[in-house]
Amino acid sequence: MIIKRMDETDSRTGDFIGEEFALYGEQSGVELNYEEFCFTAEEDGELMGAITGRAYYNEVHIGDLIVGRNCRRGGIGSMLVKAVEDAYRGKGYEKIALTTFGFQAPEFYKKLGYEIEFVREDKNPKLSKYFLIKKIT
Secondary structure, X not given: OOOOOOOOOOHHHHHHHXXXXXXXXXXXOOOOOOEEEEEEEEEOOEEEEEEEEEEEOOEEEEEEEEEOOOOOOOOHXXXXXXXXXXHHOOOOOOEEEEEEEOOOOHHHHHHOOOEXXXXXXXXXXXHOEEEEEEEOO
């Protein structure tokens, strides 16, 4: 057996992961309901922000939310989060989950109705990790 690091997931590996992930869920009596997403905010061809993640089982998980440094505080982040919420509400998903560090955006997400489930404290509070959730049913 050889263990090797891949710089990115190729189609063969992606197909293997998807098939095995789905099969394991089926064997456990759970519908996979898997979908990756990416929403962008653009104006005049300029990319201003993006949000990515995955939806699976009964949960949507936001992976990354990035707003360009010159576009922050203009509501773009809120609009991108709302786009995800609207896209997955009423489609069998019950909640949206995400993580963020203390220096990033815990207060931003709380203003959007996300609740803190857990905080993994760090000696540097900026690196404390916040686990947040919002029900969307």
